[in-house]
Amino acid sequence: MxxxxxxxxxxxxxxxxxxxxxxxxxxxxxxxxxxxxxxxxxxxxxxxxxxxxxxxxxxxxxxxxxxxxxxxxxxxRVTWINCFVSPTIQDSMDTEPGQPGVGIMPALSVAAFTQQQGGGIGMDFGTIRPDGALVARTGSVSSGVIPFMAMWDGMCLTIRSSGSRRGAMMGVLPVWHPDVLAFVTAKTRKDFLKNFNVSVTITDDFMAALEEGRHWDLGFAVPRADGKHVEVLEKEGAPWYVYHRLPAAELFDLITRTTYDFAEPGVIFIDRVNALNNLNYCETIAATNPCGEQPLPPxxxxxxxxxxxxxxxxxxxxxxxxxxxxxxxxxxxxxxxxxxxxxxxxxxxxxxxxxxxxxxxxxxxxxxxxxxxxxxxxxxxxxxxxxxxxxxxxxxxxxxxxxxxxxxxxxxxxxxxxxxxxxxxxxxxxxxxxxxxxxxxxxxxxxxxxxxxxxxxxxxxxxxxxxxxxxxxxxxxxxxxxxxxxxxxxxxxxxxxxxxxxxxxxxxxxxxxxxxxxxxxxxxxxxxxxxxxxxxxxxxxxxxxxxxKTINCPAAMSYEAFREVYLTAYRMGMKGCTTYRPSGVRGSVLSVAETAPSAPKPAPFASEEQAILKRPEILSGKTIKIKWPVDGENYYLTINDYVHGDGRRVTFEIFISTSSVENFEAMAALTRTLSAACRRGDATFLFEELERVHSPKGGSFVRLEGEKKGRYAPSLIALIGRILRMHSAPQQELFDDPAPGVETVGAEENGEECPNCKRDTAHRIEGCLTCFQCGFSKCG
Structure with a gap:
């Protein structure tokens, strides 16, 4: 077979x-x-x-x-080649004779022609002078890399290549470039540079500075217009102007914190790429194709x-x-x-x-x-x-x-x-x-x-x-x-x-x-x-x-553990690292949330709860509507609470109603079993067991109303278990209002908004934004 x-x-x-x-x-x-x-x-x-x-x-x-x-x-009239890297982008609008590469506008034209014929393209923007640099020829001040990237982004938006395939681009900036701080956070602005994947090329020197706790210089071969340099060094026989100096750890944290919340930028360990390149004797690589699997020369x-x-x-x-x-x-x-x-x-x-x-x-x-x-x-x-x-x-x-x-x-x-x-x-x-x-x-x-x-x-x-x-x-x-x-x-x-x-x-x-x-x-x-x-x-x-390859990280992963992923990738010899962690702040202004203190564990139940509780005539509770994406059915989960004399509320009985004939009997059996357990004490352990149930039909990302972040539920039963556990938690994760009433819970795949179908069902797989509903792929 x-x-x-x-x-x-x-x-x-x-x-x-x-x-x-x-x-x-x-x-x-x-x-x-x-x-x-x-x-x-x-x-x-x-x-x-x-x-x-x-x-x-x-x-x-x-x-x-x-x-x-x-x-x-x-x-x-299309190319059969998936992706390319731009010619070297000269630090001038037009092409300067005798220099490698082409000017900014000719490079933009190459990207347009490439995408028109169906190819994606990557660009190293590290050759363009930074924001605040002197433009001696015109006596003006440079606007920096980001506005030029916006030109590429606008071009990509207007070009639809063969069929329904839209262009794909990778924007790369070196870790030493003075605009790297703005570059790292550029895509935290809503709908800005949406046609780009972005990555920072990180050098071995930077990783050494990070490990040794040293400062890191951001500089360029062109002076600042205001002359306020931190220092002027010499590199390759020419002046190199230090624009900023900051701890390497601060810059690394900016990169990884931004990725923690926004899934970009990726990182490329560029010195390792060049050292291990079969052709390093005849080329130098500074960029990759849009999904990062091909580091390529100009x-x-x-x-x-x-x-x-x-x-x-x-x-x-x-x-x-x-x-x-x-x-x-x-x-x-x-x-x-x-x-x-x-x-x-x-x-x-x-x-x-x-x-x-x-x-x-x-x-x-x-x-x-x-x-x-x-x-x-x-x-x-x-x-x-x-x-x-x-x-x-x-x-x-x-x-x-x-x-x-x-x-x-x-x-x-x-x-x-x-x-x-x-x-x-x-x-x-x-x-x-x-x-x-x-x-x-x-x-x-x-x-x-x-x-x-x-x-x-x-x-x-x-x-x-x-x-x-x-x-x-x-x-x-x-x-x-x-x-x-x-x-x-x-x-x-x-x-x-x-x-x-x-x-x-x-x-x-x-x-x-x-x-x-x-x-x-x-x-x-x-x-x-x-x-x-x-x-x-x-x-x-x-x-x-x-x-x-995308390293999928859980939404609940701490920043410290997330940061360690990149260090581990470097130590293990990888040439780059792309991660994806579902985040509720994606698309908003970048902010760092404070870590909430751990909730204390509840004290053991008193003797009042060790006996079977008797049902009062009236109980307060909530009914939650769940639309389960896998089968498209609606389920109504009712949770009624028992209130003890000291004011504590515990789950007493559970009902699940549905028009689904296929699942009606199973839901009835589940609710009778759970209600019986709840009346005999703390049933949280059962709710936790339900969360581990996997369905052969597959699960779904689900964001519940009142949750800041969605999570993956491997089955409808697991989702119900999760809701019950959260409801029973001493610090309410889901239902902040203890008053009785009805809340509606919508189930959806909690990804990024797909540029094509506009649903929140796009996830980063293989380093590429891919929609699991309409099939849109940013890379292919």
Missing amino acids: TGIDSQGPLDQPVTVHIWREKYRHGDEATPSDTFRRVIAGVYARDMQHAAEALAALEARDWVPGGRIFAGAGTAK NGDCDLGHVNLANMVLDPFTDAARIDWDRLKAAVATGVRFLDNVLDTSPFPTPEQREEALAKRRIGLGYTGLGNLLQQMRVRYGAGAVPLVEQLGEAIAVAAYRTSVELAQERGVFPAYDAESFARAPFLAKLPQDLRDDIAAHGIRNGVLLTLAPTGTTSIFYGNVSSGVEPTFSWHYNRAVVVEQTATEQKTEQFEVEDYGWFLYSRLPGFDPAAPLPDYMISALELSVEDHIAVAAAAQRWVDAAIS
């Missing part, structure tokens, strides 16, 4: 919809027609290997990037495709489960040749981008479906999965490098190849000696080969496999997809979606939907931060570029 059942996940209505709306071209009647069109375009000069590539697509072993699916083999590109790991397990969910290594290596070999062909056949937005791509022949081969593979292997996502993740990464890396050496013998090495310099690349030291010997003897076709990128809608197209290196987000959910949109309204359609791993697991012989799930069937929001970091670091070890 292997791979995707052609009568199963591939036939989900949402999968068919994604194919029709995003990847079908012209009169293509089936995905097979799409595959043949893509192969005809990509293999136009290599028909000898076209058949094996087509077979890999039909088997769903190989997943080309979304731009390739949308553009290859068509007459559209005009660099990321040519993406993925091996589908969900398809690579023999005898899944059994004691005999094992990796089909031959199938995996064959898919990698096909992928390397496929992506190398794309470089020769894809249109490029600018001649400079084509020149850079062909000089170094960088490709971004990665994988998707890791979460589903681990489930089939009965391995829990997290620290325990590290050996298998590393084993997979090593096998993919070795197969990719071997194929690239074979291509070098067949087609020639990449033009920027220098045997002596390339041999010193740290990544090569990990490869087997015989492979290193082959590289020395024959060279290699591609300068950089491996990355782990967001796979978004391509993963849905392939049966809703778990995306990229991420765990499964939800087992089973309803997804609202925009099927028709006009200038004034949009029409949506609800699709029922099943995760690929869940689809296989739930159809095993003897499956019992009421039984607890095994520990290896775990979703993203149930995992600890340590689990996420462990897998991210393990995946990065066998990638020569970088990875796109």
Whole structure:
């Protein structure tokens, strides 16, 4: 038993919809027609290997990037390359001859052309003089980086590239730039720079200053207009003007505190990126593509495709489960040749981008479906999965490098190849000696080969496999997809979606939907931060570029623990760090909330409560309306309280009413059991147990009225348990008004507002803002 059942996940209505709306071209009647069109375009000069590539697509072993699916083999004037990095932005409006890069306005034009043709783009704004700097040519004062970023943001807003795909951008600023303080907090302003992801490039010197408790200088090569410099130093033989000096810890706290509340900026450990780059002898990297998995030089590109790991397990969910290594290596070999062909056949937005791509022949081969593979292997996502993740990464890396050496013998090495310099690349030291010997003897076709990128809608197209290196987000959910949109309204359609791993697991012989799930069937929001970091670091070890991975953090996580995530990521050798913590302040002015003191534990009940309480004729209480997103049904939870002589209120009886025929009997049994327990004493322990119940249909983010922050509820029962526990708490977390009455509780996915469907259902997955209702993806 292997791979995707052609009568199963591939036939989900949402999968068919994604194919029709995003990847079908012209009169293509089936995905097979799409595959043949893509192969005809990509293999136009290599028909000898076209058949094996087509077979890999039909088997769903190989997943080309979304731009390739949308553009290859068509007459559209679009690029098949997902993302780029801008040419170096000169510190002048127009291009200065004899200097690297282009002026500000030409760079803006490059970004516009790139996005018009379907590519995302990243920009290093660290070359632009800061706010308050002297502009000697005009005798004026610079407005700094942020207003120029607003120009890029406005441009992106006006350009809609092929189909319904909007442009994606990454704005990067170095940690030493004087505008970094404004840059870090820029997106705390509502609706400002909405078309950007933003990241700070952090140097090893800064991390050393942080560890040693030293101060940090923010400076630039151009003087302040007011002359009020902290100090004038010398760097690379020229004056370097210190604009501000502050403790490194203060700046680090500003970055991490802002991210704690607003999910941005990310951080890129830029010195590590350059030190580990195979091509550091001929390029310097200062920025990444929009989702951060490809650190790229000026005009660099990321040519993406993925091996589908969900398809690579023999005898899944059994004691005999094992990796089909031959199938995996064959898919990698096909992928390397496929992506190398794309470089020769894809249109490029600018001649400079084509020149850079062909000089170094960088490709971004990665994988998707890791979460589903681990489930089939009965391995829990997290620290325990590290050996298998590393084993997979090593096998993919070795197969990719071997194929690239074979291509070098067949087609020639990449033009920027220098045997002596390339041999010193740290990544090569990990490869087997015989492979290193082959590289020395024959060279290699591609300068950089491996990355782990967001796979978004391509993963849905392939049966809703778990995306990229991420765990499964939800087992089973309803997804609202925009099927028709006009200038004034949009029409949506609800699709029922099943995760690929869940689809296989739930159809095993003897499956019992009421039984607890095994520990290896775990979703993203149930995992600890340590689990996420462990897998991210393990995946990065066998990638020569970088990875796109979001470390999901619980809303209740303390700032101190959140801050430590970034330090841990640096210590574990990662090239960057992106986190997401649901936050109730996102979209408002940045503020730091004081930590509330811990509530004292309640004293044990007195003897009055140890006996069964008798019901008075009249009880006060509340009725709460719950709309559960998973099944769309309304539930009315009534909680009546008993008031003791000393004024203390305790939960006495509970009723749940619903028009749902399916759940009526279960709700009646639940309320009778809970009410009986409440009358015999403190039933809080039962409420806590209910909060741990997981539904095979999946859970939902829920923000209750009166709550500042939403939380994930793994089932309707768990949500009810949470409401009851909060109601019974000595310090009311939910119901601040003790008077009787009715409160309405609305259940929703508590994410960011989706730019497309306007619902609060967008979350950061793989470093990318992704909507789990309409399918919008900021990166793809």
